[in-house]
Amino acid sequence: xxxxxxxxxxxxxxxxxxxxxxxxxxxxxxxxxxxxxxxxxxxxxxxxxxxxxxxxxxxxxxxxxxxxxxxxxxxxxxxxxxxxxxxxxxxxxxxxxxxxxxxxxxxxxxxxxxxxxxxxxxxxxxxxxxxxxxxxxxxxxxxxxxxxxxxxxxxxxxxxxxxxxxxxxxxxxxxxxxxxxx
Ligand code: PA5
Ligand code: MN
Numbered sequence: 566x567x568x569x570x571x572x573x574x575x576x577x578x579x580x581x582x583x584x585x586x587x588x589x590x591x592x593x594x595x596x597x598x599x600x601x602x603x604x605x606x607x608x609x610x611x612x613x614x615x616x617x618x619x620x621x622x623x624x625x626x627x628x629x630x631x632x633x634x635x636x637x638x639x640x641x642x643x644x645x646x647x648x649x650x651x652x653x654x655x656x657x658x659x660x661x662x663x664x665x666x667x668x669x670x671x672x673x674x675x676x677x678x679x680x681x682x683x684x685x686x687x688x689x690x691x692x693x694x695x696x697x698x699x700x701x702x703x704x705x706x707x708x709x710x711x712x713x714x715x716x717x718x719x720x721x722x723x724x725x726x727x728x729x730x731x732x733x734x735x736x737x738x739x740x741x742x743x744x745x746x747x
Contacts, residue, residue: 574618574629578663581631581708587619592647594639599725600647602732602747603640611635612644626715634667634699634707641735643667648698648729650674652718658691661710666703668741670729671695678730680743683707696724700733702741 575584592615594601595608613634620626637644648670651658660669660683667683673694681689683699691697701707728746736742 569620569626572618576631576710581633581663581706581710583616583618583631585618586616588615588617590615597647600645601639601642603642605639610637613646620715622715624714624716628713628715630711632699632709632711634701634709636701636704636706638735643700643702643733643735643741645700645733646698647721648696648724650694650696650720650723651713652720653714653716654694656714656717657693658697658711658713658717660689660691660699662687663708663710665701665705665707667707668700668702668733670698670700670731670733672730680731683709696729698724698729702733
């Protein structure tokens with residue numbers, strides 16, 4: 566096991582921009598074929614951005630990351646992350662919402678389900694075994710800081726196949742509504 570040197574990162578609490586990061590990816594609508602109930606009208610819609618302070622993927626290390634989930638819908642379904650289980654089912658995660666409004670959908674492989682509300686200052690615990698997907702239900706970027714064990718791993722395939730227990734859509738009253746998975 567390697568020993569990390571201490572390091573600090575400056576995070577803009579409004580925009581989520583980190584002063585330094587080692588990993589960064591963008592997800593566009595074209596990267597999420599099959600995730601939304603409707604096909605997006607274009608492949609180049611920027612849905613979210615991810616920034617990470619990378620550390621060795623070893624027990625005892627903790628990953629810090631920022632997600633900037635943009636506002637918008639695809640045929641009334643709010644922009645969301647892909648969502649995943651941690652491949653290591655013992656690994657949890659904590660989200661701190663810095664900006665915006667949204668929903669954190671969770672589920673377990675045993676069929677337990679939950680949804681928590683993101684608003685600035687909300688700190689949400691995702692227990693071990695909980696798949697998690699963030700959804701932006703507001704009209705500004707949803708900015709999330711998260712911490713998870715560096716040996717968590719990611720299982721995207723299960724969610725790509727089974728989806729989440731609910732979709733978050735804009736209801737007839739203009740408000741976010743959870744509808745059961747079709
Ligand atoms: O650590 C996490 O679980 C999050 O930061 C997510 O990775 C991030 O929100 C992007 O979602 P996903 O990894 O499901 O594409
Ligand atoms: Mn995670």
